[in-house]
Amino acid sequence: MLVIGLVGLNGSGKSTAAKIIAEEFNALQIGLSKYIYEELNGKMDRNLANAKGNEIRQKEGYAALAKRAVKEINSSSKKIAVVESIRHPAEMQELQKSFGKNFLVVKIEAPLKTRYDRAVARGREKESFQEFVAKEEKEMHGKDYDMNVQYCLDQASETIENNDDLSEFKEKIISLVNERIAN
Numbered sequence: 001m002l003v004i005g006l007v008g009l010n011g012s013g014k015s016t017a018a019k020i021i022a023e024e025f026n027a028l029q030i031g032l033s034k035y036i037y038e039e040l041n042g043k044m045d046r047n048l049a050n051a052k053g054n055e056i057r058q059k060e061g062y063a064a065l066a067k068r069a070v071k072e073i074n075s076s077s078k079k080i081a082v083v084e085s086i087r088h089p090a091e092m093q094e095l096q097k098s099f100g101k102n103f104l105v106v107k108i109e110a111p112l113k114t115r116y117d118r119a120v121a122r123g124r125e126k127e128s129f130q131e132f133v134a135k136e137e138k139e140m141h142g143k144d145y146d147m148n149v150q151y152c153l154d155q156a157s158e159t160i161e162n163n164d165d166l167s168e169f170k171e172k173i174i175s176l177v178n179e180r181i182a183n
Contacts, residue, residue, distance in 0.1 A: 002180060003073060003099045005092070006084040007152045008108035009136060010046070011115030011122075013162035013169065014084040017108055020173050027080035030072055032065040032091060044123070046135070053087075054146060062090030062144075070098045080177070087139065087147040092155050104180055107156035110163060 004021060006014040015031065022029035036052045037044065056064050066086070073081045086092050086105075096103055110118075116132050127135070139147045158176060162169045 001073065001076075001078070001099070001102060002080045002177075003095065003103045004080070004082045004177070004180075005086050005095055005103060005105045005155075006082060006108055007086050007092075007105060007149070007156055008110075009115060009149065009153075010132075010139075011118040012108040012110045013118075014108050016162070016166075016169070017106070017160070017173050018082045018084045020170050021080065021082040021177060024170075024174055025080045025177055026078060027082050028073060028076045028078040029082050029084075030069045031084045032069060032087070033085040035065050035068050050139070050147070057088065057090075062088055063094035066091035066094035066098075070094065073099075080181075086152050087149050088142075089148050089151045092152050096155075104158065105152075105156045106176065107153055107159045108162050109159060110161070114163065 004027075006017055008014045018029050018031065021027045033049060033053070036049050036056065039056070040048055040052055053065070061067075065088075066083075069083050073083075083095060086095065092105070112133070113129075116129055119132065140150045142148045160169070160172045160176065
């Protein structure tokens, strides 16, 4: 099974990329944050989600969310799985250990202002642009159970730019997955 891990900053397009892969390739789509939101009864609040994710990592171990995903992937009959919202080194390491050379890490990038505008449009961001930037900085280099997004970004072997053209973004994603399937 090919497992694609999507990493990127808030609003970069990870969920959009995952949805494209799921639809175009009949892939299993898993967002590690889904396990957090399930425990929050669907409340879509970034601050609550960050706190709950940290709580889960403290109680169950730093790789807890990834272990849940591995179990779900291993019980699936699909040939491709896409995992988004990988934000902690232990999550990345668990997925790398579990799927080895069949694990492809793809970084999704977009300009800061574009990402903020997307986050606001989704209704998840209620803070100012400056607060958005400050929160992102905190998530980049966390210690222990906190997120360390920079570590995860550094693991990517491929990068896809997601500026404003959805059809171009979709083409890039499909091309990358097709290339990986062919090899």
